Amino acid sequence: MEITLTVNGAAKTVDVADNALLVDVLRESLGLTGTHVGCDTSQCGACVVHMNGDAVKSCTVLAGQANGADVTTIEGIGNPDDLHPMQEAFRDNHALQCGFCTPGMIMSAIDLVQKGGGALDEAAVRDGLEGNLCRCTGYHNIVKAVLAAQSST
Template sequence: MTEISITVNGELQTHDVEDRTLLVHFLRDHAGLTGTHVGCDTTQCGACTVHLDGRAVKSCTILAAAVDGAQVTTIEGLAQGGELSDLQQAFKQHHGLQCGFCTPGMVMAGTDLIRRYDGELDEHTVREQLEGNICRCTGYTNIVKAVLDAAGKHRAKRT
């Protein structure tokens, strides 16, 4: 067992974990944050996407001990003061989900996408950049609409 400390959604989480513990399991089993989903365990589906030191990563193949001291944001950490993030609101408004299993990973990947492109996105770029996140229900149309809507709000806040 190894004691590691990771700041998750602004709160320091210190736990003893086995050296083989994956970040996704640290978040779910030790930090009690079950919004990050376990899908494929091979980085194929993106359901486990979180932000690690400000960048979207798939947490199912990262050892928790390897990110000791890091900062992680999960889907639970996006809402501020009880207010959903712009992308969370857009997913709700555009019905960018059905079963909801992929939604946390899609929102985390989309949030990072909007940050990386500073809101300057088009449909082709969103579809291309979200290729690593699989949704088996929606056909992506409403997910893309939600990301583009939130990107527009991001651009409007810049000016």
């Protein structure tokens, strides 16, 4: 079937199987490999993107469900010369090591801060990131980065 969606601001029409997932569309059809797959039970959060303004796990969205949606991936929020404040905060606070969970973590963190109204404290950030697993950082610096990004935005 054919679906049309907006990805990182650009309209895309792709032909996909009925059983394709949004993450397959992004990684395979569109070559946006910054969105990762780390599990098969919708727990790890490595695949988080924004869909119509909400952070969602793209491994648990069928391509058909994303038909007509506005999707933003890690590739769409900034680039090395013009980083998103959350990307900058992650770098400045050493909030990543192997980098595999990082795109999903950043996309979740952006949604969290946007909806947090500037009022997030450490506990709220830890709570808000429960859907993203990181095995490297112990979360300490991720939490620092999210709080720093909140105050810089």
